[in-house]
Amino acid sequence: MENDDARARLVEAGRALVDAIGRTGVDDAALTEAADRLRSVEALLRAIEHERVPRITYDDAVGMEAYSWQRWNVVLPHLEMRFDGIKGSAELPEGLNELYEGPTGLLHGGISVVLIDALVTSLAQFHGLRNVTAGLTINFRKPTLLHTPLTVEAVLEEVHDRKVIVSGSLVSDGKTTVEATAVLVRVER
């Protein structure tokens, strides 16, 4: 019988494993043994599979003041989003690590974009505006350090017939490092 605590333990272990795989310096024999053991863990997990990684869909998220994005996905950063009126935010208190590195010691710009895009589209969705991103203008103002507390912020700026404008930013240790403006277009399905 599956419950959230058990899945959360697995995902936490999975995130630690991904980090360990990236950093390990053990010899070839240990790497081979680890690969074989991981294949048996994979087989254990694949005994019963969902078609998709379980998630709260954007449609289900309409009106939710707290939205847990990618909680069960070890590949993407997990964001606990909070929405309050026209504002949205998400905190990553420990920041992100070398798995998301671009320039040495700095966050890859594409990852900053993912974080901001996820929040701006979810903020519009919170307001019941079913949308996709049509355009995203990004300005990288300052380098974003790894292992440094991050806050993602968004503000719903304008709502037109089909077009929704949302601004977004990434704040690293109190400094705004990335600023963005998103043009979202409302879609039926």
Ligand SMILES: CCCCCCCC(=O)SCCNC(=O)CCNC(=O)[C@H](O)C(C)(C)COP(=O)(O)OP(=O)(O)OC[C@H]1O[C@@H](n2cnc3c(N)ncnc32)[C@H](O)[C@@H]1OP(=O)(O)O
């Ligand atoms: C429901 C849950 C969604 C979750 C989203 C998660 C975030 C994402 O990753 S979305 C994935 C990435 N985005 C996509 O794949 C979108 C691909 N593009 C498309 O499907 C289409 O181009 C689409 C739907 C955006 C627009 O196409 P179309 O229906 O022909 O709209 P169109 O008539 O050209 O434009 C509508 C309005 O938006 C404006 N617009 C469209 N694209 C842009 C753009 N890039 N920049 C500025 N404005 C734009 C148009 O000028 C028009 O404005 P107005 O209403 O004032 O005249």
